[in-house]
Amino acid sequence: AQSVTQPDIHITVSEGASLELRCNYSYGATPYLFWYVQSPGQGLQLLLKYFSGDTLVQGIKGFEAEFKRSQSSFNLRKPSVHWSDAAEYFCAVGPFGAGNMLTFGGGTRLMVKP
Amino acid sequence: GAVVSQHPSWVICKSGTSVKIECRSLDFQATTMFWYRQFPKQSLMLMATSNEGSKATYEQGVEKDKFLINHASLTLSTLTVTSAHPEDSSFYICSATSGNDNEQFFGPGTRLTVL
Numbered sequence: 001a002q003s004v005t006q007p008d009i010h011i012t013v014s015e016g017a018s019l020e021l022r023c024n025y026s027y028g029a030t031p032y033l034f035w036y037v038q039s040p041g042q043g044l045q046l047l048l049k050y051f052s053g054d055t056l057v058q059g060i061k062g063f064e065a066e067f068k069r070s071q072s073s074f075n076l077r078k079p080s081v082h083w084s085d086a087a088e089y090f091c092a093v094g095p096f097g098a099g100n101m102l103t104f105g106g107g108t109r110l111m112v113k114p
Numbered sequence: 115g116a117v118v119s120q121h122p123s124w125v126i127c128k129s130g131t132s133v134k135i136e137c138r139s140l141d142f143q144a145t146t147m148f149w150y151r152q153f154p155k156q157s158l159m160l161m162a163t164s165n166e167g168s169k170a171t172y173e174q175g176v177e178k179d180k181f182l183i184n185h186a187s188l189t190l191s192t193l194t195v196t197s198a199h200p201e202d203s204s205f206y207i208c209s210a211t212s213g214n215d216n217e218q219f220f221g222p223g224t225r226l227t228v229l
Contacts, residue, residue, distance in 0.1 A: 036220070043120075043207055044158075044220040090157060101148065102218060106157045 002027045004093050004105035012111040013081050021076040021108050023091030033074045034092040034102065035065055044090065050074065061085070086112045116142045118210050120221035127198055128229055135193045135224045137208030143188035144210035148218060149181075152205040164191050198228045 003026045013019050025031055032051045036044040048059025055067040065076045074091060088109050094102040117140040127133050137147055146165050150158040162183050164170040170183035180202075182194040191210075195202055205225050209218035 034217075041205075041223070041225070043118075043222040044209075046217065046219075049217060101160055101163060104157045109155075 002031075002093055002103045004091050004103055006089075006091055006105035006108045008108050009106070010109045010111065012113060014113045015083050016080050019076075019078045019081045019085070019110070021089050021091075021110070023074045023076065023105060024072055025074065025091070025093045026072065027093055029095060031093045032095060033065075033067060034094075035059065035063070035074075035076045036090045036092065037061075038088045038090065038107075040087075047076070047089075081110075081112055083112045083114065086110055116210075116212060116219040118144075118208065118219045118221040120206075120208055120224050122224060123222060124225040124227075126227045126229065129199050130197055132194055132196045133198055133226060135195075135206055135208075135226075137191045137193070137210070137221050139189045139210045139212075139219070142210075142212045142219075144191075144212065145188065146211045147185055147191040148209045148211075149183060149191075149193050150207045150209070152207060152223075154205075158207060161193075195226065198226070200228045202226065203228045 005024045007022050034049045035047040038044050047063045048057045050057045050067050057065050063078050067074050088107045090107050091105040092102040119138045121136045149161045152158050161176045162170045162172045164183050164185040166185050166188050172178045185191040205223050207223045209220045
């Protein structure tokens with residue numbers, strides 16, 4: 001069975017500091033990996049996704065993620081956090097193919113100190 | 115990008131009544147739609163997968179007679195919470211796939227409060 005673990009429930013960083021959100025997955029085949037962001041009371045917005053190719057993926061809002069097969073990880077990074085980045089972040093994994101379900105991690109709540 | 119809408123964005127109802135939530139793909143045809151439930155400060159839990167023109171596939175533990183899903187067209191799926199009770203209060207989110215890959219486009223969510 002596939003699973004996603006986000007070890008950090010809460011993270012607080014200072015504005016301007018760098019950020020790394022961890023994501024570890026368990027999946028039997030080649031995974032299709034996603035990072036989503038959710039602001040309070042809102043739906044999910046896709047930050048980036050990875051299936052194949054360059055293991056360093058660039059996304060929107062200055063985020064990037066690196067796929068490391070040997071570590072079963074897909075960590076999300078941003079070099080300089082802005083106060084508007086405060087939100088809930090979800091990592092998800094699924095098979096590649098139309099209509100296949102995603103499995104979400106528990107989420108990491110990011111707080112940004114001024 | 116692909117846009118998914120939900121209506122209503124929030125609803126308050128009395129216990130015992132039924133509530134219908136609509137999920138629409140505005141600029142693409144959605145062969146598959148998903149319904150999720152999210153409790154406060156928790157992750158999304160998949161409730162069911164809905165394919166156009168066929169019966170929904172429910173996840174284990176989700177009562178299909180309580181959460182009725184209809185996917186009558188390629189742009190509309192509905193979730194009806196029947197005989198709602200306070201424990202059904204939650205944030206319900208739908209998503210849709212266009213068929214090219216399994217990237218899901220999410221709706222803004224519907225907050226249901228049952229009094």
